[in-house]
Amino acid sequence: MPIALKRRCAYLLFLLLPFLGYAQEEFLVISYNVENFLTPTIWQDSTHDTAPFDWITVRAFKEKALAISQAIRLIATGHRLGLIGLCEIDSRRVINHLIYETPLKQGKYSVLHRDSPDHRGIDVALLYQRDLLRLRNVRWLPVRLEGDTSVYPTRELLYATFLLPHTDTLHVVQCHLPSQMTAREKPYVVRAALSQLQRLLDSVRGRSPQANILVMGDMNMPVTDTLLHTIASPRIEEAVTQNKLVNWALSCPDSLTYPTYRYCGDWSKIDAFLVSPSLLDSLRWDCLPHRFDYSPLLEKDLEYGGYKPRRTRKGIAFREGYSDHLPIGVIVRFK
Numbered sequence: 001m002p003i004a005l006k007r008r009c010a011y012l013l014f015l016l017l018p019f020l021g022y023a024q025e026e027f028l029v030i031s032y033n034v035e036n037f038l039t040p041t042i043w044q045d046s047t048h049d050t051a052p053f054d055w056i057t058v059r060a061f062k063e064k065a066l067a068i069s070q071a072i073r074l075i076a077t078g079h080r081l082g083l084i085g086l087c088e089i090d091s092r093r094v095i096n097h098l099i100y101e102t103p104l105k106q107g108k109y110s111v112l113h114r115d116s117p118d119h120r121g122i123d124v125a126l127l128y129q130r131d132l133l134r135l136r137n138v139r140w141l142p143v144r145l146e147g148d149t150s151v152y153p154t155r156e157l158l159y160a161t162f163l164l165p166h167t168d169t170l171h172v173v174q175c176h177l178p179s180q181m182t183a184r185e186k187p188y189v190v191r192a193a194l195s196q197l198q199r200l201l202d203s204v205r206g207r208s209p210q211a212n213i214l215v216m217g218d219m220n221m222p223v224t225d226t227l228l229h230t231i232a233s234p235r236i237e238e239a240v241t242q243n244k245l246v247n248w249a250l251s252c253p254d255s256l257t258y259p260t261y262r263y264c265g266d267w268s269k270i271d272a273f274l275v276s277p278s279l280l281d282s283l284r285w286d287c288l289p290h291r292f293d294y295s296p297l298l299e300k301d302l303e304y305g306g307y308k309p310r311r312t313r314k315g316i317a318f319r320e321g322y323s324d325h326l327p328i329g330v331i332v333r334f335k
Helices: 003-021 058-075 092-100 179-186 186-209 236-241
Strands: 025-037 081-089 108-112 123-130 136-143 157-163 169-176 213-217 246-247 261-263 266-268 269-276 284-291 296-300 307-309 328-334
Touching: 025 213, 025 269, 058 092, 058 266, 081 169, 081 213, 081 269, 092 108, 108 136, 123 157, 123 169, 123 269, 169 186, 186 213, 213 261, 213 328, 236 246, 266 296, 266 307, 269 328
Parallel strands: 025 081, 169 213
Antiparallel strands: 025 328, 081 123, 108 123, 136 157, 157 169, 213 269, 246 269, 261 266, 284 328, 296 307
């Protein structure tokens, strides 16, 4: 073989090395509402609004960042982390601290984030391992009410596509749907957000009927809610025939899932994964339930009994803890 051709082949092999080791691999996807992970007050600019939190110290912020990194490392024990979806962060600086100034710095994360129009100033974000997932495209989709061209002040949908080692594309939507209070007072806002998600799904499947889609985040409604059923079915067969996603929490046995949020003593599953049937075909793709020992993230519920997520706020005061949500995870296996 001519020397020039050998050099060219060696160069191509070098470019492919990040992918060759993972021709048949799996990675963990985490979705986590990190409960008001906000910029310290002295770092904020004049336009920043963290009401009703009047003062956020640097020390409290750093303790929170460390706690979040510990929770993520806990759920990822023994697995390769591919994607982390986050809810309730308010700036890129917060994320940068998380991935560069905590134990998460051992990963090779790239970040997808922008400031949303949310009235509280909280956003969604995606962290992805750039040596495993190659970003193809990213879009943020604001929520607009029917008949209104203006943007409603809530979180946007974050839509990204990634190229995997065997050249398949993974479509990911990170969402944080309008709050439960909004759902009670202005249900049309939640319907508008779900309509935006449905339009996105229709567009993706219109271009690629067998698209591999993963929707995740804080749905702010029980996974059994009839509104979610318009998008995702608990049964794979029904999802295929009705062109829906599969509601992961309902398609798995109860023993493999767990509630993520507790309010007034009642647990509920409001954080969810919705996956396309193609991710469950078991030939090229498979999604596997991931359970971990989340007991370190809990504390005793002195008011209602039992246990609840150990959060970082009591009222407006900071305290040691993680979040008022538990993180959820799914193992994505590609072949």
